[in-house]
Amino acid sequence: MSDTYDVVIIGGGPGGYNCAIRCGQLGLKTAIIDKRGVLGGTCLNVGCIPSKALLHGSELFAAAKNDFAGLGIKMSGLELDLDQMMSQKTDAVNGLTQGIEFLMKKNKVDYVKGFGRIKEKGVVEVDAEDGEQKTLTTKNIVIATGSVPSSLPNIEIDEERVVTNEGAIALKEVPEKLIVIGAGIIGLELGSVWSRLGASVTVVEYLDRIMPGADDEIAKEAQRTFKKQGLEFRLGQKVTGVERIDGHVKLFMEPAAGGDQETLEANAIIVAVGRRPYTEGLGLEAVGGKTDKRGVIETTDHFKVTDGVWAIGDCIHGPMLAHKAEDDGAAVAELIAGKAGHVDYDLVPSVVYTNPEIAWVGKTEAQLKEAGIEYKKGKFPFQANSRARTNHETTGFVKILADAKTDRILGAHMMGVGVGEMIHEICIAMEFGAASEDVARTCHAHPTMSEAVRQAAMGVEGWTMQM
Template sequence: MSAYDVVIIGGGPGGYNAAIRAGQLGLKVACVEGRETLGGTCLNVGCMPSKALLHASELYEAALGTEFATLGIEVKPTLNLAQMMKQKNDSVTALTKGIEFLFRKHKVEWIKGWGRLDGVGRVVVALADGSQQELQAKNVVIATGSEPTPLPGVDIDNKRILDSTGALSLPEVPKHLVVIGAGVIGLELGSVWRRLGTEVTVVEYLDRICPGLDEEVGKTLQRSLSKQGMAFRLGSKVTSAKVKAESVELSIEPASGGEAQVLQADYVLVAIGRRPFTEGLGLESVGVVPDRRGMLENNHHAAAVPGIWIIGDVTSGPMLAHKAEDEAIACIERIAGKAAEVNYGVIPNVIYTKPEVASVGKTEEQLKAEGRLYKVGKFPFTANSRAKINHEAEGFVKVLADERSDEILGVHMVGPSVSEMVGEYCVAMEFAASAEDIALICHPHPTRSEALRQAAMGVEGWIMQA
């Protein structure tokens, strides 16, 4: 039986980052992952391939529509969907191979198989050849991630009724795609196919899109996506789906109750969220019990059972790759005897639609519910010179600061490249900066980032560019 300081079950962003950090700290470490490639959902069938298609589809639409023509570039593009999918797959392969290289560099052993707990300090791995390998570990990190949440009455076959994985690899451009769920995954993938020529209808149970978003940002995003041609049916629920030869027939009812309607589509994407993946993990062998939401509870990443650690999507907090990475680092450093902490109040959130959405910290709705007094600074991209020159002046930056101390409490943006700019405010909030601190920092001109400064100026009412 092989013995390790740390065995990590799962090779996604939580697991592979935990393995690399353990290797850096000199721990003997193994990562158990049954996929043919490392990287988990994020690299293989999630974040990375979706970004490849978002980028490609944005360029295609820019060339196909008026954007290129306005710039004086006259082309007649032809969509080669097979090549678009190939470049996506090639990029993903390069990234997953990169993790294999990092494992070798930091002396991480990748055990290719599916792991389960077999009592405290023991992991049994089912290998591809049908045999089993037993591992002994002083510490076991559970980093098994999440899976798409199923919808009763709508059976996913990844032929006509798709989960996010199926929607990333369609062999044709759908005529009509119905997306069930107006969350991040549904809006991003719906955006891809709409740009490629699909009629897209989004059905959402709630009366708004992306319920965790700042309400003003959510409304702005919905208006923009509607203007681009995406149709929304909010306050609606799908009760059944019947697959026919080349179509799907959906039964849709008002969420509050009422008469059902039939909606026809040639493909349906079920994107109502994700749930922790804990099936077959042998949790009962160590006495770890999921809570009512299926989450595994932890205290500073440690389970109640000594030697068992929990990170990423299987536990509480936002299901985000960078949150899992932060937890991975903190968890391994705690195992190594170091002090480590994750600041859950400063984990950014991004939606990679066009315009993009990025946020960090509290929303206005949360601050109101807490009874906390705050000030608002808001600056539109229509007044930002770089955004106007680039014909991408949709959206705004909004800064929320404490009324008395001026400490930045939350920042919410919708607009061009905001995913790349929110990091400035993450740094500011980690250092408990005030809005005035950002307002007094020189930003390069002309850049979109000037909007960050102008919004901070707006907290005290001295915006200079609008």
């Protein structure tokens, strides 16, 4: 292994490994350092990928239990094999992590297992997994250290009864009663998994609404839908503490606006109150780097911390999403190679992988009103979509927002089966500055769920063709 590089990347998550691949493709001699001992970061090992494996498995279980009979499929003896569900989750993760390690070799990237820190400009020290200390010299350092779960005061995480996302994807049994603290994306996804598998789930949220980043209309419809599925919501509640008693847990809360304390009991609690950048012990001060009070690394608009030091992904400003980190990584690799590199954070889609899915990109109605931008909207319900009616998947709608004068698409908000795939049609349209009419006049195959996107675009100008 050479000790002199064009690029050394600290962190092997989606941002880091995609940066490494692109650097390799561009002919830059590259090393990537990761302390986990396996590449993929939070997303692949304990986040996006394993949670989706459980979401998919639990959705099939719930469909077999609740929906198959209505489709003419009779079943008997249905039962949950949680051990096998966890095993197939692990198989998916292992296969993907091995694939990333192969890509490092394919692109001639050196992979160093250990904890990396910046010693000085152009020098990275590694406390290697094998106990040795390595020193790597480099022209460029890329910080891709990601994020870790946030918690609340007076709550001790043990990853057994009081868990973060990491413990929530590895519970050894289905809890009879489960409390989720936080009604954001992670809390709703994990809560829905265990609800479908048989848990009684209560979601406790400080705000008076769920999914604070989503469009108001989508959030209200989602809450109604999740309530029908069995989730209970306690909004506007401040969690003041958690206590473990004889294999159970108690949660203490009081109204955020003030009032009497209340107690909830459960078998387990998932703490899903957001994430914070992982930047401690990184040695930023050695190169004059700075963080804000949340630990977010301060950068220029082209990812630069100082000369020869770059930062990407969850540890800098912008949405904490794996696909945003991937784009950051590729952009930085291209900038280092002397090419143009840029990521438009206004066009990064968000997806909630519940059932049905929720997806959005661009501005919400509230944001447009606050900015004083005049807009028009088109909305189309899946209840009126032929494929959705045929598949008995009619929950939700598509809404498209467009500039009132130019018709340029400003945002799109969707709730329905498969909208996590459909949102990209709008992402591409917005990337090219398309008008709602451009989408409305683009032929879509019939019958498909994505026709709802076209119909919503038609609705902006009032010429929806279906119900």
